[in-house]
Amino acid sequence: MRHLIIIIFLLIIPGLLFAEESAYVFVVDGNLYPLYGYKIVPTHKDNLYITKIAPIKKWIASVKSQLIVARDGYVYPVKDSIIVDKAKGIAVLLVDFYGRKSLYFNPEENLTDRDISVLIENKQSVIAKVNKIFSSELKKFGINQGRKIYSSSDYNALAEYYENSGQWDKAISVYEKLLKEDPKNQKIIKKIGILYYQISDFKKAREYLLMLPANEEVIAKVAGIYIIEKNFEGALKVINNSGLNSPYLHYLKGIIYYLSDKKNDAYKEVSILLNMDNRLAQNLRDLLK
Structure with missing residues (x-):
């Protein structure tokens, strides 16, 4: 009985930890067919997400492709991406709310990479870096006096x-x-x-x-x-x-x-x-x- 409780606990806890992280970035082709999919991490701002660099590299290497973020039944085109920690392979994505469309595929069935542990571990430091080092991006990200706000x-x-x-x-x-x-x-x-x-x-x-x-x-x-x-x-x-x-x-x-x-x-x-x-x-x- 004790072992059964431990097993149930181990099965439930990961779901609780990552329940709010149900966001994804996909590289899609010219027909919007998903080619590569990666789990990503939402931030405290609805239009900013933390991602690995891999999907950006795949997007650059794939002809006539684009990046989209999928979340809560919708997809949003990515209008900008910035590498914030090259050593750890972490970037941020800025999505375009105006381009929202209904989700037309099941993200979980099209994932290339589900592992977001490195993103979770570095979430706070990534936000801090965005606030601190991107002086040229202040207007775009709405950063003012070291605190991230919306423009x-x-x-x-x-x-x-x-x-x-x-x-x-x-x-x-x-x-x-x-x-x-x-x-x-x-x-x-x-x-x-x-x-x-x-x-x-x-x-x-x-x-x-x-x-x-x-x-x-x-x-x-x-x-x-x-x-x-x-x-x-x-x-x-x-x-x-x-x-x-x-x-x-x-x-x-x-x-x-x-x-x-x-x-x-x-x-x-x-x-x-x-x-x-x-x-x-x-x-x-x-x-x-």
């Missing part, structure tokens, strides 16, 4: 990666960091507002959307949040206070009056719309029947 472009890529993969809480966190650097960036403000809406934090969504200029799209989104909350007076107030007089906002007011059982007021919006947009007038009239 603005890396933050944008990371935020979009989280946004597109449905990790909206993480995307919000990154976008909010970007907003601190550029507080008047309307594109980022809008993204944060919409992401808060998607996670159903309507109060925060409204807060950010109201930071934007009062155009039809913004007012309609804010009014829509009030409608979801069944705060029809709030929805009407934000439209009336906007000073805008567009057909769509009159149509939206008609819907709000309809939802709040004020059909007479809703029909008044139909009359206004008849002189502005016949199609919207007819749609609202059909709703009120």
Whole structure:
């Protein structure tokens, strides 16, 4: 019994140690067929990985090939690679979030080398070397005052990666960091507002959307949040206070009056719309029947 427990322990522990290291680099040919595959080690930054030099050498030697990183069901093209410890044969890879595609093969079935012990043992020293000796790479890697951070472009890529993969809480966190650097960036403000809406934090969504200029799209989104909350007076107030007089906002007011059982007021919006947009007038009239 004791020997059985020891065997089970020895089988489980390696899996626990390397469970988070499920990242790979592959050399693929012109048809994206995997030629050589190597296990690699993620770092504390989602776009930076530690690898042996071997896959880079294979890539250089293989005609019309490219390097890709495979992780969590996706592949990412490698946009840069740097040798950080030639004696130990260690390099780092920087991936391109914008080039992400769904994983189309099983990495474990195509591996040339699974051994990442040297990478694990040197992980911290490799990061330290990246921070210390690559002065020419500061902008690329976003290194500042001896501490590795993301550059603005890396933050944008990371935020979009989280946004597109449905990790909206993480995307919000990154976008909010970007907003601190550029507080008047309307594109980022809008993204944060919409992401808060998607996670159903309507109060925060409204807060950010109201930071934007009062155009039809913004007012309609804010009014829509009030409608979801069944705060029809709030929805009407934000439209009336906007000073805008567009057909769509009159149509939206008609819907709000309809939802709040004020059909007479809703029909008044139909009359206004008849002189502005016949199609919207007819749609609202059909709703009120």
